[in-house]
Amino acid sequence: MTAPAVHPRAFPGGRALSRRSALFGGLCLCCLPTLGRAAESFTMAEVGPGIFVRKGLIADATPENADAIANIGFIVGQNGVLVTESGGSLADGQWLRAEIVERTQKPITHVVLTHVHPDHVFGAGAFVQDKPVFIGHAKLTEALSARGEFYRKRLIDLLGEDRTGPVVYPTMTVADTAEIDLGDRRLTFTAHGPAHTTSDLSMIDSGSGLLFPADLLFVNRIPSLDGSLKGWLTEVERLKAMGPTRAVPGHGPVVVDLAPALADLTGYLTTLRDGTRAAIAKDVSIEKAVDTVARDQRDKWALFDTYNGRNVTVAYQELEWE
Amino acid sequence: MTFRIGQTLSSLALGLAVATTALTPVAWAAGASDTDQERAARWQEIAKSIFGDRQIAQTDSLVKIDAPARALDAALVPITLTMPNDGQIKAVSLIIDDNPAPYAAKFEFGPAADPAELKLRVRVNNYTDMHAVVETQDGKLYEAKQFVKASGGCSAPMGMSDEEAMKGMGDMRMKFAETGAGKPVEATLMVRHPNFSGMQMNQVSREYTPARYIDKLTVSAGDQKVFTLTGDISIASNPVINFAFKPDGKPIQVAASDNQGGHWQHSFNPPAPTN
Ligand SMILES: [Zn+2]
Numbered sequence: 001m002t003a004p005a006v007h008p009r010a011f012p013g014g015r016a017l018s019r020r021s022a023l024f025g026g027l028c029l030c031c032l033p034t035l036g037r038a039a040e041s042f043t044m045a046e047v048g049p050g051i052f053v054r055k056g057l058i059a060d061a062t063p064e065n066a067d068a069i070a071n072i073g074f075i076v077g078q079n080g081v082l083v084t085e086s087g088g089s090l091a092d093g094q095w096l097r098a099e100i101v102e103r104t105q106k107p108i109t110h111v112v113l114t115h116v117h118p119d120h121v122f123g124a125g126a127f128v129q130d131k132p133v134f135i136g137h138a139k140l141t142e143a144l145s146a147r148g149e150f151y152r153k154r155l156i157d158l159l160g161e162d163r164t165g166p167v168v169y170p171t172m173t174v175a176d177t178a179e180i181d182l183g184d185r186r187l188t189f190t191a192h193g194p195a196h197t198t199s200d201l202s203m204i205d206s207g208s209g210l211l212f213p214a215d216l217l218f219v220n221r222i223p224s225l226d227g228s229l230k231g232w233l234t235e236v237e238r239l240k241a242m243g244p245t246r247a248v249p250g251h252g253p254v255v256v257d258l259a260p261a262l263a264d265l266t267g268y269l270t271t272l273r274d275g276t277r278a279a280i281a282k283d284v285s286i287e288k289a290v291d292t293v294a295r296d297q298r299d300k301w302a303l304f305d306t307y308n309g310r311n312v313t314v315a316y317q318e319l320e321w322e
Numbered sequence: 323m324t325f326r327i328g329q330t331l332s333s334l335a336l337g338l339a340v341a342t343t344a345l346t347p348v349a350w351a352a353g354a355s356d357t358d359q360e361r362a363a364r365w366q367e368i369a370k371s372i373f374g375d376r377q378i379a380q381t382d383s384l385v386k387i388d389a390p391a392r393a394l395d396a397a398l399v400p401i402t403l404t405m406p407n408d409g410q411i412k413a414v415s416l417i418i419d420d421n422p423a424p425y426a427a428k429f430e431f432g433p434a435a436d437p438a439e440l441k442l443r444v445r446v447n448n449y450t451d452m453h454a455v456v457e458t459q460d461g462k463l464y465e466a467k468q469f470v471k472a473s474g475g476c477s478a479p480m481g482m483s484d485e486e487a488m489k490g491m492g493d494m495r496m497k498f499a500e501t502g503a504g505k506p507v508e509a510t511l512m513v514r515h516p517n518f519s520g521m522q523m524n525q526v527s528r529e530y531t532p533a534r535y536i537d538k539l540t541v542s543a544g545d546q547k548v549f550t551l552t553g554d555i556s557i558a559s560n561p562v563i564n565f566a567f568k569p570d571g572k573p574i575q576v577a578a579s580d581n582q583g584g585h586w587q588h589s590f591n592p593p594a595p596t597n
Contacts, residue, residue, distance in 0.1 A: 146479040146522075154474075198482065283499050283510070285441060285564070287390065287400040309394040317398070317560065320512065321495070 042068070044099050045254045048208035050076040050185075052103070053084075053254040054096065058221050058302045061119065063158055066091040070119040070215075070250055074100050075205060077182020080109030083132070084203070084212050084248070087123020089155060090165025094126040108132050110180055112189075113170055114214030114250070115197045116143040117226070118151040125165030135180070136170030137191045137199040144169055174201060190242070192216065194228035195235040204244055211244035211258060219252025219261050222268070222301035225311040229273050229318055236262055236269075268297050276315040277322075286316045361419065361451050365467075368417060368424050369455075373463060378455060381464035383407070385414060385456040389470050396446050396475030398558045403440045403454050411437045413457040418556050420450035422476055422521065426556035432547025434567050436506035441564035444556050445475035445519065477521040480559060484531050487516040487559065492586035494576055498593050506566040507592055511541065513562075513578060519555040536561060537581045543592075544572030 044052040053073035061067035067088030074096070075082045081100055087093040100108060111127045113136040114120050121144070124134060148167035155164040172178075180187045185207030192200040196215045203212040216235060218224075225232070240262060247258045275293035278284075284292070290309035298304045356364075369378060388402040405411045413430045414437070426444050431437050446452075449472070455465045480487050491514055499508035513536065520533030535555050541548040548567045567574070574590045 142483055146483070150474075150477070150479055283497070283508070285400065285402075286398075286443070287388075287402070290394060313395045313398055320562070321514075321560075 042095070044073065044103075047073075047248060047255040048205070048210050051084075051205065051208055051210065051248075052076075052099070053248055054099070055254050056088075056119070056251060058251070060303075060306070061088065061155070061158055066095075066159060066163060067119050067122065067155065068092045068095070071248060071252070071254060072096055072123065073248070073254075074108075075182070075185070075187070075207075076104050076106060077185050077207075079181075079183035080107045082110040082112065082180065082182060082187060083108060083127060084112055085114055085120055085123070085214065085250075086111055086127060088119035089122045089159055089163055090125040091159065091163040093123025093165065096123060097126045097130075109182075110135060110187075112136075112201065112203060112212075113140060113168070114201050114212075115199045116140060116147055117197065117215065118155055120214065120250070121148075121168065122152075122155060122165050124168035128166075128168065133180075134168060134171045135178075135189065135201070136173055137201040138173045138175035139191075140170050140199040140201075141173065143197065143199045190238075192235045192238065193231050195232035196223070196225070197227045200227070200235070202239065202242075204242060209244055209246070210255070211239065211242065211247040213239055213247055213249065215250035217247055217249040217252075217256075217258075217261060217265060219249045219256050219264070220302055221251040222304050222307045223265060223311070224307050225269075225272070225314045229269060229276075229315045233266065233269055233273070236266055264300070268294065268301065271297050272311055272315050273319070276312055276319050280316065280320050280322075286313060289316055356449075364419055365451060365453060368419060369453075369465075372415070372417070372425060373455070376463055378463040378465045381456070381466055384410070384458070384464045385454045385466045387416075387452055387454045387466055387468040389452060389468050391469070391471060393446055393470060393472035393475070396472035397478045398443050399446045399470065399472060399475065400441065400443050401452070403442075405437045405440070405456060408436060408438060410458050411456050412459050412461075414440065415453075415455045416442070416444070417453040417455065418444060418446060418450055418470075419453065420448040421445070421556050422447060422519075423554045423556060426554055428552045430550045430552075432542070432549060434543040434546035434548045434570070436566035436568055437549075438506070438566060439564070441562075443558040443562055445478075445558055446470055446472035446556075447476040448473055476519045476555065479522050480516065484516070484518070487518075490514040491516070492578070492584060494578075494586070494588040494590075496574060496576070496588075496590040500593070501569075507569045508564065508566045509574070509592070511563045511565070511576060512560065513539070513586075514560055515578075515580065515584075517553075517555065517557055517559045517561060521555075532582075534580055534582050534584075536578055539563075539576065539578040541565070541567070542575045543567050544570050546570070548574075 044054050047053050053071055056070040057065055072085040072087045087096050108130040109132050111132045111134050174189045174191045178189045188204045190202045200216050248255055271294045279289040290312045293312045386404040393399045415428045416426045417424050418426050452468050452470055453465050455463055457463055493514040495512040497510040501507045515536055518531045518534040522531050533555055536553045539551040569592050577587045579585045
């Protein structure tokens, strides 16, 4: 562990931050790109040479937080800027773009859409004006086709249309691996099989050796399963085999040691898998399984009570056909 | 106050149909804020359309609905119907009042049935009352009710393409629980079928995937009927039904059809009773 595990009930920041951001939100929801938040609550951390990451809130989307809940950031290369994650809403993306423009005059040439989830793609609308290459998994277009508008409507209900932004589709897709050269550094992309979702794309930066696994790696925040449980465990092995030692997780601290973080993730996923399998074998119904499986992981993850039952539901449907 | 609104929205996240780390759904849709009177009036209307002018008495003993008060996944809400009075129950209907097609399922039991407990998984599109109506052998109707909080279950896109969702359509499995000689056998029937609701939109084609759902499913033990299920779009994809039957050593036959002419038949051998 690179950071202490956080118990959802004993997480002082969650409530305090909500209250504070709520106050600011009430005063000024329109003053983009400040997001209406306390300025000190969001800063970019330089986690490697020319690599900046903003830590997302360990929370769900609310009108006050503009869905700024994922770790987002950018890499400044010799020839241009690559956005590693765009943000959870147009407002969040605009905030990120302002942070970039403040630091460099280089053009924003690439924006990575790491997977279909709204907290990772709705910031992309803020970068359309820069005409970058939007990079995504080969399955992302299909996934966004099916879900993009559904997510957008729900985000509009929460944030309003102006702060939500459009669904942005990839203009360069990766079916296996791909490389982007920023002049002084290369970014290597890997398209993963069904795992966290069916459109997970990871990236390694040659300049720093840092891995950007996006939501293939959750730290502190409970992983959410929306692809394949067995597939996710397979892709974890693949990430290990790539050899990086440090990573920028999709949620959690801005940078972590990879091995212990993956061990924690694997611990949860295998507990979920084994517990769900055992429940199915013993004819424990899905509604009982959601209350019993993986309970011993509860103290290790924030938002456990919000997501574990859902994860069990998804795992049960996958494993009952084994 | 703003704080409180934020918190309320957060807690509604549980009702979202599609897994996401991010998004808090907002159940502001019609139905979430209806009064009890409005709900009761709607039920009167639905009951009349299904059962005509027949009287429906309240019951807490002939049928009971167990459903999560707040669904974890609106596209898969597990329901248990308990009907302890063996031999008295002819049929049970499940109605999800605020779903686009409220009449979710009707089970008509045959002589090989043991209708004590029935489980199925449904989609719930809105905050809604759910009604179970049983018909007893003497032709009387009794109802039980439960309120469920969920939203978006019918329009929630599946996590895959339509083609992928239709892979293996019509495949079936059946699992049998261990049982003593002479006792009813508990069985779980699993059917591969997307049960497209007709409300799931593909944004590339800008078209809704046409409704395609299991509309009839008959389970028999030998020549004796266990039940016939009449289904609709409210049944979750890849339907799973738990039921019990009186074994007579013959194979269990399952015949299913969907509203687009699909037809599938499978046979399963129940375990020999152990003493
Ligand atoms: Zn995600």
